[in-house]
Amino acid sequence: MRERAPDIVIDVAGLTKSFGARMVVKNLTLQVRRGQIYGFLGPNGSGKTTTIRMLCGLLTPDSGTGTCLGYDIRTQSQLIKRRVGYMTQRFSLYQDLSIRENLEFVARVFGIADPRKAASEAIARLGLSGREDQLAGELSGGWKQRLALGACILPQPDLLLLDEPTAGVDPKARRDFWNEIHALAGEGLTVLVSTHYMDEAERCHEIAYIAYGELLAHGPVEAVVRSAGLQTWRVEGEDLHVLAQALMKLPGVEMVAPFGASLHVGGRDHAALEAAIAPWRADPRYVWRADEPSLEDVFIDLMGRAKDNFP
Amino acid sequence: MSLIPARARSSFSRFFAMLMKEFIQLRRDRVTLATMISVPLMQLFLFGYAINTTPRDLPTAVLLQENTDVGRSILAALRNTAFFDIRQVATSEAEVDSLLRAGSVLFVIEIPAGFERALRRGETPAMLVAADATDPVAAASALGALEGVVQSALSRDRVTTVAAPVQPAFEIRQHRRFNPAGASQLNIVPGLLGTILTMTMLIFTALSVTREVERGTMESLLAMPIRPLEIMLGKIAPYVAVGFLQAALIVTAGVFAFGVPVVGNLALLAALSTLFIAANLSIGYTFSTLAQNQLQAVQMAMMFFLPNILLSGFMFPFAGMPVWAQWIGECLPLTHFIRIARGVMLKGADMMDLQRDAMWLAGLMLIAMTIAVRRFRQTLD
Structure with missing residues (x-):
């Protein structure tokens, strides 16, 4: 029996954390509903890991309050730890222990009645039957990541915190991993997952974009894209790099990004953007098409603006 | 034109690159730097004044x-x-x-x-x-x-x-x-028992926490519902068994190879050895919670080991040291264990005779454990 299953699993407000003089997380407010897959996006060093660590009690916020699974993140971290599975960015199971020994260790720490049975079940679920005596350190990147996820969900947590779980993993393993995440969310598990991959962000129910410690946008993917108010054009043609160089200097053009044989050009001031590209649209060497901005366009735009505001 | 061939010059440049890198790293590592300068000086003065082979008082x-x-x-x-x-x-x-x-x-x-x-x-x-x-x-x-x-x-x-x-x-x-022939091995073997145990036990646990931090396993360990005391006791316990085995080997060898008697009660020796082993493991573990990395932990263990050898009465007569050095000696577990080991093995001392030393050992162990549990960083702050 679970004591409390609040609908809002993560509810924090005004979280701030500094290391020395560097403020890593600034006044962050976040709400995650139960059963959701919540994507946490942002460039390197944006404070994603720090936020996740504050949520599971590994770091104490300098200011701000909040609850995780209904427990106070400042005073009840021991209770939070019992019901949260945290998958660290770096593989953090024991490399010199076998798959089975690692899983049994986790089961014992969480006080599971029959650790051997729990480990066997986890091994079967992971598809690692027959390899259970292999040392964790000898596994490939993809298998290490699966094992780490298996260890996280073994104690049947209510919340999963996954810190860039698919970094350095091949596309097939990534897809399998996400299918597993969706299956778990279907069972009522809440998942907060940080990532750099746009395709992964698009598989989340909701996303939050954080840069330089500040939450810049959040909501369902389409809402985030829409609220950015970005207008984009796709250009095809020759010598696009020359065009890109020229466009970047023009007022109204906030984003220029090459995508294979085409170029994405965007800006929020629609009139200024159209005025800027007008001379090139008449040029027969280029084919212009109005386009829906992608999530990546929005993020690159957000990131560029956040950097501009950075003191 | 240079007289030095180009090949030798580029070899020198590579050597020089390595040398510069090592110096920069050394300069950044404040603890090692401090150890290199302060430790030899401190120890020279400490032991130079403390050690006196002509006993007094x-x-x-x-x-x-x-x-x-x-x-x-x-x-x-x-x-x-x-x-x-x-x-x-x-x-x-x-x-x-x-x-x-x-x-x-x-x-x-x-x-x-x-x-x-x-x-x-x-x-x-x-x-x-x-x-x-x-x-x-x-x-x-x-x-x-x-x-x-x-x-x-x-x-x-x-x-x-x-x-x-x-x-x-x-x-x-x-x-x-207790030693009518004045045989020195009768004095040395019980002392070695303590010295060997000190050295091995300290190193076993001195690395235990820093190793987890360096390998990255500490982060997920901390995110699990396990408490510092549980981690500490769980890490110390297996080595108590290892230490006990080691002690049994040394005592057996002492009896059969060196003819050192065990006049007193063997069970008492076993019990007090276990206490001594646990005390050293606790101190090693404390270093492990204080050190930033494995190298620092080893350096701390070594800094602790040296006074144990020199001021415990193992190498030089305890009674010959000045009073302040004797007080340092009293704070070292080896001092008490050497009294215990010589007492039980050579003099047939019983628990009544050794209660003071046993209490010192228990006290030192509890102090170390308290520091370790308090110092253990439960967060990554």
Whole structure:
């Protein structure tokens, strides 16, 4: 029996954390509903890991309050730890222990009645039957990541915190991993997952974009894209790099990004953007098409603006 | 044109690149830098002043079986020398025996009943000196000094004359207790038992926390519902068994290869060895919670190990050290364990005799554990 299953699993407000003089997380407010897959996006060093660590009690916020699974993140971290599975960015199971020994260790720490049975079940679920005596350190990147996820969900947590779980993993393993995440969310598990991959962000129910410690946008993917108010054009043609160089200097053009044989050009001031590209649209060497901005366009735009505001 | 061939020049450049990198890294590592400069100096001064192989102020008991002028003046003379520190004037054999067994005194000087009368009659009476010969070095030089001290005390009393000490008026009958042959291995083996255990136990646990931090496993361990005390006890316990096995091996080898007896109760030795092992593991674990990385932890263990060897009475007589050094020695587990090991193995000491040392060990262990649990960083802040 679970004591409390609040609908809002993560509810924090005004979280701030500094290391020395560097403020890593600034006044962050976040709400995650139960059963959701919540994507946490942002460039390197944006404070994603720090936020996740504050949520599971590994770091104490300098200011701000909040609850995780209904427990106070400042005073009840021991209770939070019992019901949260945290998958660290770096593989953090024991490399010199076998798959089975690692899983049994986790089961014992969480006080599971029959650790051997729990480990066997986890091994079967992971598809690692027959390899259970292999040392964790000898596994490939993809298998290490699966094992780490298996260890996280073994104690049947209510919340999963996954810190860039698919970094350095091949596309097939990534897809399998996400299918597993969706299956778990279907069972009522809440998942907060940080990532750099746009395709992964698009598989989340909701996303939050954080840069330089500040939450810049959040909501369902389409809402985030829409609220950015970005207008984009796709250009095809020759010598696009020359065009890109020229466009970047023009007022109204906030984003220029090459995508294979085409170029994405965007800006929020629609009139200024159209005025800027007008001379090139008449040029027969280029084919212009109005386009829906992608999530990546929005993020690159957000990131560029956040950097501009950075003191 | 340079005279040095291009190949040699580029080889030198690569060597120089490596050298510069090492210097920069060394400069950034403040702890290592501090260790390199302060440790040799500190230890030179510490041990230079502390270690003295000519023992002074040896703890002594006097068993005075007659209350005479001669007895009193010998006592006064002994008090005046630097060699002996009269801790107690005893009246019964049983009393001095237990003092020796417990290691509270290293010497018992016995002036038998009728000593003065026999002296005045010119009968060359015997003074009995029992020395704790478990440390033969400490015993020998003090025994040598004793005769002169008593001789001059007696001549001052005009019992004998200084002018004519052709033949000594009395005889000193030495009794080397616990190690009649003065065999040094009897002294060394119990000491080595403690020294080897200290070294191995410290290193076992000194790396345990830093290793988890360096391998990245600490982060997920901290995110799990496990408490610092549980982590500490779980990390120490297996090594208690390892240490116990090690101790059993050393004692067995000591008995069969070196002929060191175990006069006392083997179970008592086993129990107190376990306490000593646990105390060292706790101290090693404490270093592990204080150090930033494995190298620092090893450096700390080494810095702790050296005074253990030098100030515990293992290499040099404990009684010969100045009082401040003896106090440092008292704070080291090895000091107490060496008393315990020599006491049980050579003197047949029982728990009553050793309770003080056992309590010291337990106290040091609890202090280390308290620091470790408090210092253990439960967060990554």
